[in-house]
Amino acid sequence: MTKEKRYQKITKFTVAVDCIVFGFDGTRLKILLIKRGLEPEKGKWSLMGGFVNEDESADIAANRILKTLTGLEGIYLEQFHTFSSPERDPVQRTVSIAYFALIDINKYKESINTDFEAEWFPIKEFPHLIFDHNEMVLLAQKKLQYKAASHTILFELLPDKFTLPLLQSLFEDVFNTSFDKGNFSRKMLSTKLLIKQKEKDKSNSKKGAYYYKLDKKHYEDNLHKILKLIPNPNNLL
Amino acid sequence: MTKEKRYQKITKFTVAVDCIVFGFDGTRLKILLIKRGLEPEKGKWSLMGGFVNEDESADIAANRILKTLTGLEGIYLEQFHTFSSPERDPVQRTVSIAYFALIDINKYKESINTDFEAEWFPIKEFPHLIFDHNEMVLLAQKKLQYKAASHTILFELLPDKFTLPLLQSLFEDVFNTSFDKGNFSRKMLSTKLLIKQKEKDKSNSKKGAYYYKLDKKHYEDNLHKILKLIPNPNNLL
DNA sequence: ACAAAAGTGTTCGTAGTACACCCATGG
DNA sequence: CCATGGGTGTACTACGAACACTTTTGT
Structure with missing residues (x-):
């Protein structure tokens, strides 16, 4: 790389957002998973995610995607890591900006969007997920602990x-x-x-x-x- | 957006890496800035950064870029946030994955790469930076505090x-x-x-x-x- | 009246704070 | 020999951990 390198030569990437949605049913901490609607890996369990559009920030995109998939707005969302390994998506080079979301599981029940097959799984026993989504969940859990230790975010999970x-x-x-x-x-x-x-x-x-x-x-x-x-x-x- | 949306319609983005390089000269905490070598904003102060290549993860890219600009390898690096506002880069839609780096300022002096005009500025009085780089520095400072409060990373800054x-x-x-x-x-x-x-x-x-x-x-x-x-x-x- | 969960009181040890004091030595 | 920064000693306080104990009420 030289000083003179110009923008136009640079590789471009698809940019996705993936959300780890946490909920609490009164007994156990759970995450919300969805049956993936597009190839590859169609029909397998995955995190809630989608692509960032031209005119959006990742935050906006994450909110939009969650609204589409769950019907809920104003959910607590926090970006925690960006995953960019070249091997992470087998189809094409995709960078994923990962968020964790906290929602009151009861509110979700009321406005559930049945277009998508979503299901709650206990954090201790969820199915194998596509791509690097398992890794994302593990890191999200850590970040949730880290943040919850000195903030009030966990109340987002309660009625x-x-x-x-x-x-x-x-x-x-x-x-x-x-x-x-x-x-x-x-x-x-x-x-x-x-x-x-x-x-x-x-x-x-x-x-x-x-x-x-x-x-x-x-x-x-x-x-x-x-x-x-x-x-x-x-x-x- | 429908279930059937396919990959090929998705916008692609340039993906960059920007590093806030912290150093400590024995008296004051400082950051390392560089005179930007390409348009736009050529010649203005900016963070150390560059673009992620096709076959690289962001971590690899950040290490490569720091090596190119400072001559140093094995620097402590930690990803802390991804900036993606549509307005952040006036030329083209770019997502930037930001890292903070900790280096022993003396080691830097020994292997300084003079091809690039880099300079240390006290964290309390650095010049105005291009794009959203000022915002990045502020957040990096907070993350550094957060992490340093319960880890030994600050020793990376010392001989x-x-x-x-x-x-x-x-x-x-x-x-x-x-x-x-x-x-x-x-x-x-x-x-x-x-x-x-x-x-x-x-x-x-x-x-x-x-x-x-x-x-x-x-x-x-x-x-x-x-x-x-x-x-x-x-x-x- | 008793089981079971909610909530209170009490003790003990440790970790943080403040600050007084001693130490070493170059000018 | 004293000013200066390095380092130790100590008393006070507060908070967390543990656990015994009391309260409430449906069966």
Whole structure:
């Protein structure tokens, strides 16, 4: 390569977006997969993805694609890595910008788009995926942990009202560990970001657990002073 | 967009790599910039970058480009974000995969490649850059902090032998804060990753400060139990 | 009344902070 | 011999981990 190299000689690439869509059904952390609609590998399980158009940024494209495939708008989306190995797509040279998405699984149920065969799989036992999508899922999980350790993004996975035990089981699943319920609840409440509701959820116990809502007013202001929930926030990446 | 959409209709993009090269001269954290060698914006300051070739991954391309521009190999490189706004390059639709690089500024001096006009600028006062490169630098700084808070990557910026006061001033500059010297040294030493040398550096004081080396044997094993050096590892991203 | 889940209290150990103090040595 | 930066000692505090204990209520 010389100083004088010009744009016109440069190889061009197809640019795709792939999304790892996380959901939580109250018991287990899951990801949403789809039966691929085009060759190659048509009919096999894959991540939700598509191509970036001429006039779009990758963020815009990811939102558009998720809306098309799930019917949902305003989903939490975060770019986490770009995959560019020459071998990753056997048909043609494609670079994929990968995102993870967090959605409330109940909202998804309401507006499901049945044009596409999508299905939720537990994060621990999903089928083999096409191309390098398995690798993408693994990295997405790590990035989710990394980010969740000091931010409130996991609330995106829950309904408006949720109980502390439910929140705890979500955290336990995301970090693949278990927490002391007493310490967990105190730590959560100490952030002052949860507003106690009057109703209880009695579906899981006789006593019932109070519902809480995330305080969205303070939410934005307090992103800086959130919890250090994870025993050891190191070894995550 | 329909299920039947085929690959061949898809827009193709030029794919570039841009590197934010960090260095530390013993006093201040700096970045390495270059006078752009091709139109548009020829002659203006820009990040070190280039285009990804047909048969390369972005990682390979980034290494190649850094070698070409600085003469250095084996530099610490980490992909951190992909920029894809349609407006980012005025000439043609280009997606840029951005990396941050960490190099020992002394090694750079030895093998400098003078074909290119490169220059170090303090991270606090660098010139205006082309395209969205300023934005890239800002994000790179944040990612560097984020990662450095729980990993040993900052040692990539130092020579083999370094003193604790030097290490401290690097940390202070990266995190834009100050630490108690006593606590800093104890915390560092407690990781058991530093090996004390016999010589002292007397350039900064009469008493002199011992040199240390990073224990590269334990380095790999201990990436999990590293320091929590930063007062509040939150509010970083 | 008892099982089972929710939630509270209490103890203990450790890690961070602040700051006073000692050390070595070149001028 | 003293100013300067390097380095140690120590007391205080806060927070996390663990776990025993109390509360609630449907069966």
